[in-house]
Amino acid sequence: MPTIDNPTQKTLAEQGVQNADQVCELFAQVRNSFDEQLARPADEHANLMLRVSWTGRKSGILTQVAENWLRKAPASLRTVVGKQFNELKAHIEAGLDEQKQRIEAGTENVALAEERVDLSLPGVIRPIGSHHIIRQVFQEIEDIFVSIGFSVVEGPEIETPYYNFEALNIPEFHPVRDDMDTFYLQLPKGAPGPLLLRTHTSPVQIRTMEKQLPPVRVIVPGKVYRRDNPDATHSFMFHQIEGLAVDTDITFCDFTGTIEYFVKQYFGANVKTRFRPSYFPFTEPSVEFDVSCIFCGGSGNASGGGVCSKCKGAGWIELFGAGMVDPAVYGFVNYDPKKVNGFAFGMGIDRLAMLKYGIDDLQVFFQNDVRFLKQFP
Numbered sequence: 001m002p003t004i005d006n007p008t009q010k011t012l013a014e015q016g017v018q019n020a021d022q023v024c025e026l027f028a029q030v031r032n033s034f035d036e037q038l039a040r041p042a043d044e045h046a047n048l049m050l051r052v053s054w055t056g057r058k059s060g061i062l063t064q065v066a067e068n069w070l071r072k073a074p075a076s077l078r079t080v081v082g083k084q085f086n087e088l089k090a091h092i093e094a095g096l097d098e099q100k101q102r103i104e105a106g107t108e109n110v111a112l113a114e115e116r117v118d119l120s121l122p123g124v125i126r127p128i129g130s131h132h133i134i135r136q137v138f139q140e141i142e143d144i145f146v147s148i149g150f151s152v153v154e155g156p157e158i159e160t161p162y163y164n165f166e167a168l169n170i171p172e173f174h175p176v177r178d179d180m181d182t183f184y185l186q187l188p189k190g191a192p193g194p195l196l197l198r199t200h201t202s203p204v205q206i207r208t209m210e211k212q213l214p215p216v217r218v219i220v221p222g223k224v225y226r227r228d229n230p231d232a233t234h235s236f237m238f239h240q241i242e243g244l245a246v247d248t249d250i251t252f253c254d255f256t257g258t259i260e261y262f263v264k265q266y267f268g269a270n271v272k273t274r275f276r277p278s279y280f281p282f283t284e285p286s287v288e289f290d291v292s293c294i295f296c297g298g299s300g301n302a303s304g305g306g307v308c309s310k311c312k313g314a315g316w317i318e319l320f321g322a323g324m325v326d327p328a329v330y331g332f333v334n335y336d337p338k339k340v341n342g343f344a345f346g347m348g349i350d351r352l353a354m355l356k357y358g359i360d361d362l363q364v365f366f367q368n369d370v371r372f373l374k375q376f377p
């Protein structure tokens, strides 16, 4: 076992000390060692430990020095050793006492510093987040529809083909399913299925009508999924708001009037709307709503000359699909198609946000770049 070469455990003779200078040097070493230990940060407990190890009666270093150096010193060195010993002892005791006082005083200072409150210091400024722009647009559109009597409902993002397709009058081999070629879930063997990520919010039309009798006036915000490659206008996940109004006396005029009201509330009173015939299996007739181009005011001309790049000179921008609910759909929810009628619509929120705020790349919504998000506080 390696042993520590501790000079205080050997006599002076054993260390070959023969004259006063060597004695002084030896004492200086011990003193340095004490000073080094005293300089370390200490609390009351550490101060006590240091005191025990240096001045402890039984095995403290001073006792060893007295034992091994002083008592066993040759007569010629006894005076110098005695003098050095007394000086060392006084130095150590004074050092320990002073440290103790400093600790006691120091403790009081720390307590004071902790309790002090400086009201003139600037506060901690925490950055305040905000709703994502898509969430804000959802909110804005929900507010418009709620103000005219619609309620907001939600539905599951994982759907059965029945709700996503069949009950919406889209039988298994209907060609519109091709547009919605989508994500099916891999289910454990024996699990009832199949299940898919919903391709639109329209299934919630069925879920709502199953649960309640007319009158129905709901909008359905939510996420939808399709197997699209990401680019400036496509994403495998995007957002829609579905709308459905069913009652006993809803006309095509109520339908177009409601849509026009919404579009003017959302884009401003100066925009015009129009609809064109279209096709959806769950509406009859089906239409596509357009809004007069918000970038060129519907003129089709860019302000700097040439053709408006947003509407490509058409003066109109395609907004979303809609229509009067196909009577076949009522058959799936036990409504009497002879007694009720209504309208439905489904709009892409990302597209509506891009149009209103002049954003030309859909992907920025999903990248969570704070430089972009901060522009919509």
Ligand code: DAH
Pocket (backbone or CB within 6 Å): 199, 200, 201, 202, 242, 243, 280, 282, 283, 321, 322, 323, 343, 344, 345, 346, 347
């Ligand atoms: N679900 C359709 C889609 O995602 C959008 C749609 C069109 C919804 C017409 C409707 C509607 O409710 O009446 O492409």
